[in-house]
Amino acid sequence: MGGTGSGGGVDVRHPSTPPETGPRRRTWSRGGLMRGKKKVCKPEEWSRNVAKKKRNLGEAYISVKTGNLIPAKVMGPPCSDGCYDTIPLPTRECMFKQFWEVGDYMVQKSFLQKQVKQVPVKRHRKTKTPDNPGKRRSYNLQYTLTMSGTSYPVCKKGFLNILGIKTGRVETAIKTVNAAGITQPDKRGRRPRTTYTVSQQCQATTHHQGNNSTSQVPSKQPE
Template sequence: MKQNDYYLFTDEKPGGSSTKAVSDESEESDSSEGSTTSSSSGNSHEEDSDDSVLDPNYTPVDVNSRNNQLPDELLELAESDESTVDDRRKVKHSCQTKKQGKKRVAKPEDWHKNKAKRARNSGTSYITSSASRKKFPERKMMPPCTQKCRLKCSTKISEDDRNKIFGDYWSLKDLQRQRDFLLASMVEIKPKYRYVKENTTRNRSHNNAFYFEINKEKIQICKLFFKATLGINDRPIRTVLQKRTMFSGQMITEDQRGKHGKHAKIDDKIKDGVRAHINSIPRIPSHYCRAGSSREYIEGENHWQTCIEIM
C-alpha cells in the first residue's frame, strides 16, 4: 500500500532517479521548514525582548521626569485628593477617640408608679406599684339616694347633669384640683343647738352642707347623693375637712408627700471607698468590642479570687 501511494505521488515507476530526487527534495523542504520555524521563533523571542528591536532610535523615559511633565492642574488635583484623604483619616480618628457610650435618659412619665398615679387621678383602672400588684377597677357613678331623702336630691338634679358633673370631676386628672373642687362644694354649718352631757367636755362638731352648681345655681344635696355622683367614698372628704381645719379654712397649695427633702443618702466617704476598690482591680480592654468602646474587663480566669484578695 505504501508503494502504490508513492507511485501516485511521483507518477513514475520505482527504480528511477526521479524517486530519489523527490525524496531528496522532501528532505530539503523539511530541513528548510525546520530552519524557518527555528529562525522565526528566534526572531519572535528577539522581537519580544525589547522595543529597541523594532525602533533602533528608542530611548527609555524616566518615570520621575515624566511625572514632572504633567500639567499643573493634574498635580494640584492629585495633591488635593491626598490632603482630603488625610483629613478624613484625622476626623475619623478623632471621632473614635471622643466617642462614648450613649447614656439612657430618665423618663419619669413612663415609670410604673407615675402611670398608676395618673390613672388613679383620672378615674381609670390601674395596678398598684407595690409588691401586691393589686388591681383597682375604673370609677363609676353609683345610684342616687332614694325617694325617702329629706332633700329630694333626685328630683332636683337629672341623670344627664350627674353624668356631666362626674365627667368634669375626673377630667381634672389632678389630686390637688379635685380637692379644691370638693372644698368649693362644701359649706360649714354651725349647729343651732347642742345637747351637753354631764361630766363631758366634748362639744358637737360643725356640720357640712354639700352643693352642686347647675346653670350657675347652687343646689343643696345630701352627702350620699354627693358621693354617689362623684363616685368617691368618705376618705377624700375627710382629708379635705382635716386640711381645712389645719390651715384655717384654706387648702394647702400643693401636696407635700415625698417632698420633705430628708431622703436617705449614702455618705460620700463610702462612695469614694467603693470607687477606689473598683479602680484597684487589674483590668484589660476587650478585644471583641468596637474600637470606640470604653468597656474594661478583669484580667485572668480567677477574677473573683483576685477581688477577694484585694479586699
C-alpha cells in the same frame, strides 16, 4: 490638585464635607470600660407616674405597691334622701365627668372645699349622762353640687356617690383649710430621702450580720 499627606496618599475628602451620620459608636473610656449611648430620662413613662395620672383621671390602673388592678371610678347608687330625683341623670353624669377629667388632685381638692361648707352648730342636744358628755361637734357639713349656675343641695351620701369618691377624700380636703379659709399646700412626698454613705452602709450591714449570728440557736452536737 489635592495635597499629599506624609504617607504619600491623596486626601480626596473636601474640608466642608459633613461628618458621617448614623448610630453612635461605642467608645472606650480611660478606665477601659465601654461607653454606650446615654439614655434619655422619661419620668412620664415611670410606672408610678403613669399610675398617678390614671388615678387622678379616675381611670383603672395597676397599683405600684400591691400590683393589683384598681377599677375605674363610677357613680354610686342613689341615696335614700332622693337627691338623684332632684338632679337629672344627664346633669349627674356631667358633674361626674367634669370632676374627673380635670386630672389634677389639687384642683379637685379645691373644688371639694368650695362645695362642702362648714356650718357652726347652733344647738346641742342634752346628753343622757352628764358625767360622760362625750365629744360634741362644733360644726356640720353642707354639701352642694353646682352645674351651669344652678346649685343642688344634696346629702353626704348623694354627694359622694355622684362624684364617685369616698369620705376620706372630703375629710382630707376640709382638714387642709385653716381658720382664715386658706388652703394649705400638699405635703405628700415632701419628706427628704435618707441618704447613707458607703461607710454607714457597711456598718449597718455588719451590725445586721452580727445580730443574725448571735440570734441563731446552735445545733445539738451528737453524743
